[in-house]
Amino acid sequence: MKNIVSIKHLTRVFDVSKPWLNRVIERLPKRMLTAVSDVSFDIPERTTYALVGESGSGKSTIGKMVVGLLRPSEGHVEIDGVDLVTEKDPAVIDRIRTDIQMIFQDPFASLNPRWRVRDIITEPVAARGGNTDGLAERLLEQVGLAAEDASKYPHQFSGGQRQRLCVARALASEPKLIVCDEPTSALDVSVQAQVLNLMSDLKDEHGLTYLFISHDLTVVRHMADTIGVLYLGRLVEEAAPDDLYTHPGHPYTAMLIDAAPRLDAFGREVEPPEGEIPDPTDPPSGCAFHPRCPLASDICKSERPQLKSFGAGRVACHHAGQIELKSVA
Structure with a gap:
């Protein structure tokens, strides 16, 4: 299957940093924040690739x-074989x-309030x-x-209807790829389901490819x-949904799955994810997750794990597959 998106070492x-004069007066060094570090993955056409993680993990930046909308500091993003940063034609x-x-x-916020639909x-x-x-x-x-809604303004619609307007606008130019940046996070659960079902139907009808960003x-x-x-x-991990949910290879993935709400587990006690994401301007040595990881060992503190094959997917962990889910899969 042809890859419509190919991301290499992004x-x-x-x-x-603070303004130059403040740094001179206070004798402070520059502060650099690495929002995305050496990320590589491909998205085959007519498929949906989802990026998940806590706030601040770099999803929206990707x-x-x-x-x-942003230029990479390093690496490449190719859309249909074309790198928009280096292409000259x-x-x-x-x-x-x-x-x-x-x-x-x-x-x-993404709809012009002064324009008609x-x-x-x-x-x-x-x-x-x-x-x-x-x-x-x-x-x-x-x-x-x-069809009569075309003459209205955005403020005359509910949140779910406004997101449908955004979907309609995205479809207008007959795109191949749609990047969905948490498109349902501002909606209540019932409306979320309606919008997601709509997007799924439109994907099949128009042969769309989605990069779906969500927490x-x-x-x-x-x-x-x-x-x-x-x-x-x-x-830190890449896999098909069923594999990811039943046999997560990375402790962070298992932590996210255990913390997710479940319709069939009413009343169960859930331990919230331990700790917080470290300061990205001063990340931990080795594996960045080791301060929160129940499996952390000396090698985790000193050596950064690389993505390697794990089942049908990939995982970046020195102890891949050694953690068990607390919830029933």
């Missing part, structure tokens, strides 16, 4: 680099950009001189809204073909 570093760049869309976390949806097509006659009305009906393992389990687990900017 790294992004941010300068979070999403923004994939769509070109304007026609090729324009073609690839047309194939990419993004759905943001907050549906209200018709203009919001058709903007990606109108910007390239395409035909927009009846486009908004067709897409609104496709995402479960009424909720229960959401991605039923959406993803492959799940990548991020911790402190590094990919």
